[in-house]
Amino acid sequence: MNSSCLRGLVTLFLATTLSAQTAPPAVRTWTSTDGRKIEASFVALAGENVKIRMANGSTFDVPLARLSAEDQAFVKSQSAAPATIATAGAPAVSATWPRSVSLEDRPAITVVKEDDATREYIYRSPHYEFQCDSKLGTNVVREFGRIFESTWLINSMLPLDLKPQPEKLREIFLARLFTAKSDYMKEGGIEGSAGVYMTGKKALMVPLSSLGVKMVGSRVSLENNSNDDNATLIHEITHQMMNHWLGRLPTWYIEGSAEYVEMLEYKRNGGFSLLGLTRQLRDYAQRMGGGGKSITLIDLEELMTIDGGRWAAALSNGGPASLNYGSAGLLTYYFYHLDGKGDAANMIAYLRSLENVKNNEEEQAAVKTHLLRERTYAQLAEDVRKALRKEGLAIDYFPPGKNTPRSATN
DSSP: OOHHHHTTHHHHTGGGTSOOOOOOOOEEEEEBTTSOEEEEEEEEEETTEEEEEOTTSOEEEEEGGGBOHHHHHHHHHHHHSTTSSTTSOOOOOOSSOOSEEEOSSSOOOEEEEEETTTTEEEEEOSSEEEEESSOOOHHHHHHHHHHHHHHHHHHHHSTTOOOOOOOTTOSSEEEEEESSHHHHHHTTOOTTOSOEEETTTTEEEEEGGGGTEEEETTEEEEOOOOHHHHHHHHHHHHHHHTGGGTTTSOHHHHHHHHHHHHHSEEETTTEEEOTTHHHHHHHHHHHHTTTSSEEEEOOHHHHHHOOHHHHHHHHHTTOSHHHHHHHHHHHHHIIIIISTTSSSHHHHHHHHHHTTOOSHHHHHHHIIIIIITTOOHHHHHHHHHHHHHHTTOEEEEOOSOSSOOGGGGO
């Protein structure tokens, strides 16, 4: 199975079979000035008080002055970076499509826990918590943290106004990192994948090898990870950025929106370039179409009405998985840059409508109002064909039925 067939598998297949699990919070031992100790996780510094959370979920405030000098230093280090909690410091949404999105510097990293006895090592960047079973050190986390933080940044700044936010009951996005590939597989990883987002576990699962991290005993080295690994990670991180949308979006757009971000040129120093979008579109089409000058897409009505079960079936039984991803990516590009005035206004209106829908009928009405706009699926297909032709792509469509019929997945 090639890498494109693995993208999104967990959000659409494993997420339906895995029970919801919550990863343990970043717990540490706090010591008061009179020597008493308590196990709790840091939440925030509010004035002269520290808000902490107990294992049972309850929170309470402790005067900073009543904590040990070590604890006070820890709290101040957490509070020094204003965006340590993911709900803070969100960038302004771009009014128009940005030309590039880049981090100002390598992300600041805070050590939350390094426990050799339990093999628990927890690090935080501004918007991510990395839980690992090996000690990595802040410099290593700072380097691979760029791809996580820059993917958060671009999803925050696109004029789509996606408002990335951690899953319910989380204060920060979580990535669980595995030294051994076997441990990654035991936790639900897929053979050959660079990482997967699991909605049930509310976490991105990543083997260290996908981040270019190599462990030789206790020694850590960092190498450039492959472009394919970067592409898969960007795709899966985007799923996590959109976790609060997944229950409302159609399957094709869940995957197409992640394919679009993956399509963009990623800069290893932490950013994305949107210059030369037509070139990036053509490169993507060639990759997904097998390198030829033309590409055949899934019938658009079939694509836009496919459900998660049928998409998963294409992944698990040798179906048209790559065709589904490529078709979804190109259709997303069309709605972002080629539909209407080419300013994504119709897609943005569609997303704003979905924020308020109450049932499936209203969701379907939003598609007709903002995406189809009085067009039949056949008319939309012809508009897509003409628009992509102007971008230098020759496309055709398979007859309906490329995917498993709906009744066969019930």
